[in-house]
Amino acid sequence: MKESSKLQSEENKVSNDKNKKRKLKTQSQLFALETFYDEHKYPTEEMKAELAEKLRLTEKQISGWFCHRRLKDKRLMKDEAVANGRQDRSSGVIQDRGSGLGQDSCGSSKHADYRYLDAKEVESHDFYNNEISVADMTHRHRSHYPENVSAVDDTSSESSSFLQERAFAQGQDPYDMEPSRHLTPNGALPPLNPKGAVNLGYKPSGYLKVKGEIEHAAITAVKKQLGRHYEEDGPLLGIEFDPLPPGAFECQTEDPANETFCVANPPLLNSPEISAAKKHNLSSRYDSHYTKFNSQDLHVERADFGSLHESDFQDKQDKKARQNIKQRQPYYGYTNHVSGRNPFPDLYEDSTGEASGYNSAKNHRMSTKHGVEGMRSDSASNHSDHFEEKLAVKTKDLMLHGYDKINPKRIQKSGHVKSKPSSSIRSSRVPVDTEERGLSARMAKEEMIKVEQKAKNTYRDVDGAGRLSNEILVAKRAKVDMLQQYHVKPSPVAEMEKRKIHRSAAEMPSSFSEDETAETSSSLDY
DNA sequence: TTGTGTTTTATTGCCTCC
């Protein structure tokens, strides 16, 4: 009795301590949260409840996390805008437009001018707007992501948009959101949650009315953000880039005509087919990161996969992984804090086998996700399912394409762009009046160097998990624009996928069938 | 090992909308 009471008191003590002290989310929780956040920046109550239940967190924690996550996004956007705004001395208007985010994503932006649409608005419009058709969405995606045209499945933008949403996540612009998964069989977007719709109170008309203009404005804004310092067909005016190493921009394929989009193709970068020399050329400064990811790490992470429900072990692994993650940050960019985190541990940290349940369920979900039968009218379930799909896909993708892609928080500490204003950024916050008076020669030189470096990084840095950093996204989109302008033939993603699948077949765990692999790969437009 | 800086989490207050 004494023993038990003692134990109990200790447990209470621990519990109290846990309650008292803030507790870091585990990797798996963060993974789930981030994944969910990628899709829904403003989850409904049902979503939160479901998420809370699955993650063993309180709804309050979920809400708080999302709130802080949005703030984080916003802060990052702001920092980036500040950094970019320094390049573009014109004004903050461009910054706001360029970021695609309103200054205040909650209050003011709800009724703000469409030019300041933020992720919230866009998402809400996408969710609640019943007037947007599949064709419309498809057109939107196609018209803006020509590189994926060949791989776009009309019946499901899930496959093609997976990368897109990753690549263009974080509410950069209205194209971020995946539309089709919310489509009903008749092509209309079902109301997600009447209450949520009411609460949010977004009227579709405004967005629809200006959609075209938004697209134009967003693209224009991005261009403008870059525009001061780049020409569409070359380096910045008056700036000469360092000569890139030979083959740095070459596609690692035998089809030079398709090299265009191989530049930032993560799988290729991580492909064993790429020689070490070329890898070095491509990302020499990140070599240390990749080499750090040694076999021991792989062993550990694979071991994680096999110990789904060992929470204690998980906590330790979480800590270790956090450490590793932060030490391995290969480059900056903030879009994905998820991918690098070990996706395999006890996903929801309970002992109910939920994680394995998701794994087993994914096959069915993946096999049916392209069909309308896989869609439910139940919005919460629908979102949840899709969320689970994504978790499964992400997990499997990591397995298929190697752990060396694992990369989490790349942003901070990189010395370029940090969540918080880096010292460089902070120090770069030159008073406007000073800037307006004109940059001194020295400042201009520094500016050029930074821009140059940025441009290089844009083409060099590739997220380990296949997501592109914000800057890459901007660059990529700008590149898409350029391609559209000059009718450059994009790399057929399908072809790349074929190669990737072929390559991955040797790497993938034997437990995965070819069909499964192909299916998975087809849903990932890396 | 320690000090410092950064990130993440939790709390509180205020605002807006219904």
Next chain:
DNA sequence: GGAGGCAATAAAACACAA
């Protein structure tokens, strides 16, 4: 007035240089 959101703040956890 309640709900949901953001902003500000504090504090814990973490990373890293000295």
